[in-house]
Amino acid sequence: MQQKRILIKDTDLKKDRTRDFYTAFLTEIQDKKLEEKVQLVRVSDIGIYGKGLTVRVLPENFLYCDVETGDISRIVSESVVEGRPIEALLHKPDDKQLRLVLRNCGLVDPESIDDYIKHDGYQAIATILEKMTPEKVIEEMKISELRGRGGAGFPTWLKWKLTRAVEADQKYVICNGDEGDPGAYMDRSVLEGDPHSVIEGMMIAAYVIGATKGFFYIRAEYPLAIERVNRAVTQAHEYGLLGENILGSSFKLDIEIRLGAGAFVCGEETALISSVEGKRGYPRPRPPYPSVKGLWGKPTVINNVETLANIPLIMLKGGKWFSSIGTEKSKGSKVFALTGKVKNSGLIEVPMGTTLKEIVFEIGGGGIAGKKVKAVQTGGPSGGVIPEDFINAPVGYESLQKLGSIMGSGGMIVMNEDDCMVDIAKFYLRFCVDESCGKCAPCRIGGTQLLHLLEKISEGKGEIEDLDRLRRISRAMQKAALCGLGQTAPNPVLSTLRYFEDEYKAHIVEKKCPAGRCAGLFHFSIIEEKCKRCGLCFRNCPVQAVSGNRDQGYLIFEEKCINCGRCFEVCKFEAVSRG
Amino acid sequence: MKKLTKDDLQAIKQEELKKETANWIKVGLSTCGIAAGAQDIYDFLVEEVKKRNLGVSIQRCGCAGMCYAEPLIEVKVEGMPKVFYGKVNKETAMKIVEKHIGGKILVNDHIYDIRSSQ
Numbered sequence: 001m002q003q004k005r006i007l008i009k010d011t012d013l014k015k016d017r018t019r020d021f022y023t024a025f026l027t028e029i030q031d032k033k034l035e036e037k038v039q040l041v042r043v044s045d046i047g048i049y050g051k052g053l054t055v056r057v058l059p060e061n062f063l064y065c066d067v068e069t070g071d072i073s074r075i076v077s078e079s080v081v082e083g084r085p086i087e088a089l090l091h092k093p094d095d096k097q098l099r100l101v102l103r104n105c106g107l108v109d110p111e112s113i114d115d116y117i118k119h120d121g122y123q124a125i126a127t128i129l130e131k132m133t134p135e136k137v138i139e140e141m142k143i144s145e146l147r148g149r150g151g152a153g154f155p156t157w158l159k160w161k162l163t164r165a166v167e168a169d170q171k172y173v174i175c176n177g178d179e180g181d182p183g184a185y186m187d188r189s190v191l192e193g194d195p196h197s198v199i200e201g202m203m204i205a206a207y208v209i210g211a212t213k214g215f216f217y218i219r220a221e222y223p224l225a226i227e228r229v230n231r232a233v234t235q236a237h238e239y240g241l242l243g244e245n246i247l248g249s250s251f252k253l254d255i256e257i258r259l260g261a262g263a264f265v266c267g268e269e270t271a272l273i274s275s276v277e278g279k280r281g282y283p284r285p286r287p288p289y290p291s292v293k294g295l296w297g298k299p300t301v302i303n304n305v306e307t308l309a310n311i312p313l314i315m316l317k318g319g320k321w322f323s324s325i326g327t328e329k330s331k332g333s334k335v336f337a338l339t340g341k342v343k344n345s346g347l348i349e350v351p352m353g354t355t356l357k358e359i360v361f362e363i364g365g366g367g368i369a370g371k372k373v374k375a376v377q378t379g380g381p382s383g384g385v386i387p388e389d390f391i392n393a394p395v396g397y398e399s400l401q402k403l404g405s406i407m408g409s410g411g412m413i414v415m416n417e418d419d420c421m422v423d424i425a426k427f428y429l430r431f432c433v434d435e436s437c438g439k440c441a442p443c444r445i446g447g448t449q450l451l452h453l454l455e456k457i458s459e460g461k462g463e464i465e466d467l468d469r470l471r472r473i474s475r476a477m478q479k480a481a482l483c484g485l486g487q488t489a490p491n492p493v494l495s496t497l498r499y500f501e502d503e504y505k506a507h508i509v510e511k512k513c514p515a516g517r518c519a520g521l522f523h524f525s526i527i528e529e530k531c532k533r534c535g536l537c538f539r540n541c542p543v544q545a546v547s548g549n550r551d552q553g554y555l556i557f558e559e560k561c562i563n564c565g566r567c568f569e570v571c572k573f574e575a576v577s578r579g
Numbered sequence: 580m581k582k583l584t585k586d587d588l589q590a591i592k593q594e595e596l597k598k599e600t601a602n603w604i605k606v607g608l609s610t611c612g613i614a615a616g617a618q619d620i621y622d623f624l625v626e627e628v629k630k631r632n633l634g635v636s637i638q639r640c641g642c643a644g645m646c647y648a649e650p651l652i653e654v655k656v657e658g659m660p661k662v663f664y665g666k667v668n669k670e671t672a673m674k675i676v677e678k679h680i681g682g683k684i685l686v687n688d689h690i691y692d693i694r695s696s697q
Contacts (some may be wrong), residue, residue: 005660005685007693043690044665045648058660058693099644106653108609115580117588118595126585185610192609193641224610240582248584346646 004038004080005058009046028072049365064089092431098351100333101309105193110228113235116196124315125203129249134208143319145331150304153397163209163291166299171211174302177218178260178267181380184411186335187305191225193231201308206253219260261271266437268483269302282439283483326352330396341368341414353394371416377409381428382488384495404495420517421500425493426454432489443486446477458518462508516578519563531576537567602635605653609642619670627676648691663670667690
């Protein structure tokens with residue numbers, strides 16, 4: 001018998017049960033005198049959640065779910081000794097993830113161009129330069145139906161075609177790496193993990209539109225991404241993959257890096273152009289679009305990092321292959337930064353059309369601390385919340401827009417009962433007010449007024465008329481703001497109002513914050529009957545608002561209390577009340 | 580350096596494929612990994628492998644996506660499944676060197692994924 005390995009994982013995270021099961025399994029192996037041939041391993045994650053005890057037998061790779069102690073002897077005799085699967089217990093996992101953009105992240109050495117070449121790097125541009133006209137490339141991109149991954153979802157082929165059609169002595173291609181949504185870091189990971197694929201995507205875009213100069217625009221908060229892109233560009237120059245006569249053709253391209261100085265609005269393409277030009281990052285009205293008048297007045301294509309990283313793969317595998325993945329209107333895959341109140345936060349990539357439920361529960365492992373997932377926020381400050389009722393919604397540009405949110409660049413924040421929706425709206429609004437460039441009145445004044453109203457509500461001073469005011473100002477901003485930042489800034493307000501009006505009303509009418517987040521609307525007190533006088537709250541209070549001693553018991557002084565909730569969290573006897 | 584042609588690209592690819600070793604460890608060194616201490620683990624592994632003359636190449640790579648389990652390392656040695664170990668500190672890294680590489684047995688409680696069964 002060859003060496004076998006048995007992996008064990010309790011997907012319900014019950015520690016005692018795991019220990020007993022492990023011991024029982026070990027005993028069985030010892031009884032059958034198989035210690036030499038079999039290794040029993042406890043693993044930390046098996047990619048399956050809520051399916052009881054799971055057992056995986058290697059090398060056959062049989063996966064059994066909901067296993068009970070009574071099944072052990074059968075598994076050992078049939079699967080381990082004889083190498084046969086037990087059909088009744090067998091579980092066939094379907095991998096929800098599809099790594100296209102992230103194909104090389106975690107695989108190639110991001111600091112070695114040779115390693116990228118080893119994984120078919122620069123093959124796409126080589127093939128294109130050898131035998132494809134720009135029109136042919138546009139045709140292929142049209143078949144692929146790739147849409148911009150920065151959030152707006154504009155067809156990439158059309159952007160390229162429009163820019164190509166404009167006559168000019170100089171054209172530019174820009175990679176937008178100014179990722180600013182709170183909780184989103186998809187682009188950072190691609191730039192850090194696979195910078196050459198983005199360069200190759202830029203080369204293809206430049207070849208198609210006829211640009212000879214390219215810029216990376218990366219936010220200065222990403223020092224490692226900048227360092228790796230810098231190194232990658234230098235390496236490509238050394239190999240002659242950038243510069244004149246690339247790969248023996250007449251195509252030439254130089255790439256430089258520009259750093260963003262931390263302004264969120266610079267992710268908007270017209271503001272980004274100003275910033276690259278060395279001016280203040282102000283947006284300007286469109287049209288004219290950058291495809292006609294962009295950087296220094298010349299036709300310019302601006303593509304997001306993730307869009308560009310998709311392109312070499314599409315050219316290698318064909319547009320038809322790409323369009324076979326995803327939904328009718330949203331093709332391919334999308335990277336999401338899954339964060340918030342979810343067990344496994346991280347970077348995931350799924351085919352379009354995967355449901356939020358599959359993402360949160362099957363990939364993310366569900367909510368933390370056994371608490372119910374209340375909503376999923378997508379699209380950052382330009383997006384909205386999608387309540388749990390709609391968690392079966394598939395991801396895609398239109399499907400999420402219908403629900404009042406957007407897919408956006410890929411931030412996905414899971415929220416549970418501890419999150420107050422007024423507080424969430426306030427958080428995003430404050431972000432947009434801070435980041436508003438101040439050029440147009442709807443955004444500058446409207447944002448501030450919205451924030452004031454939300455603050456008023458969260459302090460318990462709201463009136464029921466405020467809800468209408470919120471809606472009215474929001475609509476005005478959507479219609480009249482100059483750029484995407486202002487037009488979408490009210491989205492978090494509108495979507496929380498749409499699905500969680502009850503919570504707003506609780507703040508206004510009952511003067512209560514159901515989630516216990518809005519500091520003005522609840523206070524802490526100690527329930528004497530439940531208090532065991534252990535003193536944990538006393539020791540943990542950061543502002544000495546708890547007074548008393550172990551003989552006489554404890555009291556919370558409201559005047560000193562800052563409502564941080566520390567006493568509430570540390571109390572083991574539920575003797576601290578919040579209300 | 581001279582400019583590459585399409586044939587040179589192929590040559591580099593073949594050259595790189597030839598250099599591939601049977602035994603390697605990849606350490607995720609993106610911001611998420613480094614923030615969790617992956618650089619120390621990388622240095623530690625390089626040092627240990629050299630000291631013990633294990634013939635395992637230590638490589639760096641980007642983020643594999645499981646940010647909750649950083650520092651994350653992928654280990655492939657002959658005759659063993661290809662394994663992702665997560666939440667690796669120096670102590671675990673030592674166990675991986677001694678048990679996984681030296682003793683050809685898997686290390687308990689740190690496996691986050693297995694990508695090949697042998």
